[in-house]
């Protein structure tokens with residue numbers, strides 16, 4: 362069977378798509394990050410009542426044979442639900458993408474984040490703002506755009522649905538007149554193409570996800586301007 366890289370992330374057979382994460386298994390609980398509370402314990406690192414974070418599968422009860430892959434939650438740091446968001450997988454994805462892979466330059470970079478109001482994108486925007494960067498975010502409704510401006514405090518944002526996919530590049534030019542240093546890509550497709558158009562020389566693009574193509578049934582088109590990655594010496 363050939364590999365179809367555009368198929369839905371985890372809704373596939375293991376042979377269909379290469380991925381860093383296993384597909385969901387038939388007749389098994391769906392898995393993903395979850396918070397649980399210890400009901401009984403024979404491990405002195407965990408006592409009854411402790412909250413833990415892990416990938417136990419979304420179920421009511423779970424038996425742990427060791428403490429591997431289970432992290433005790435310290436509720437003094439932040440409320441429980443934060444460990445599934447800012448302090449969990451989405452937050453780590455944003456942090457590693459921006460800081461380790463994207464080599465964010467504090468106080469200097471102009472950063473563009475797509476799907477900016479989502480779980481990963483909203484944290485990426487906030488980390489970049491905390492680090493003193495200029496941040497532009499795209500989102501798909503007026504309500505999300507307002508939230509990004511008022512609460513997340515990004516510098517410029519736009520509704521990609523009203524702008525239209527053929528105008529994304531010119532819209533980005535308005536928000537980043539001197540160009541983009543770092544693009545945090547959650548969407549792919551025309552968003553990626555528009556960002557490539559506006560990247561500064563030696564800009565960096567973090568390929569976090571390509572959500573626009575997860576439901577496509579035919580191979581998606583690649584960015585038509587990818588040669589700019591060579592001429593502008595962009596790192597993807």
Ligand SMILES: NC(=O)c1ccc[n+]([C@@H]2O[C@H](COP(=O)([O-])OP(=O)(O)OC[C@H]3O[C@@H](n4cnc5c(N)ncnc54)[C@H](OP(=O)(O)O)[C@@H]3O)[C@@H](O)[C@H]2O)c1
Nearest residue numbers: 454476479480481482500501502547548569570571572573
């Ligand atoms: N590499 C990793 O380790 C890793 C880990 C986690 C997530 N991811 C990836 O990160 C991305 C964001 O994940 P998330 O958890 O933040 O998702 P999320 O909270 O569900 O947000 C996803 C948002 O993407 C936007 N979107 C969906 N289809 C779109 C399209 N065709 N064009 C433009 N925007 C579209 C929608 O926002 P609007 O209404 O604003 O358009 C949607 O709400 C995904 O691509 C995901 O696969 C990667």
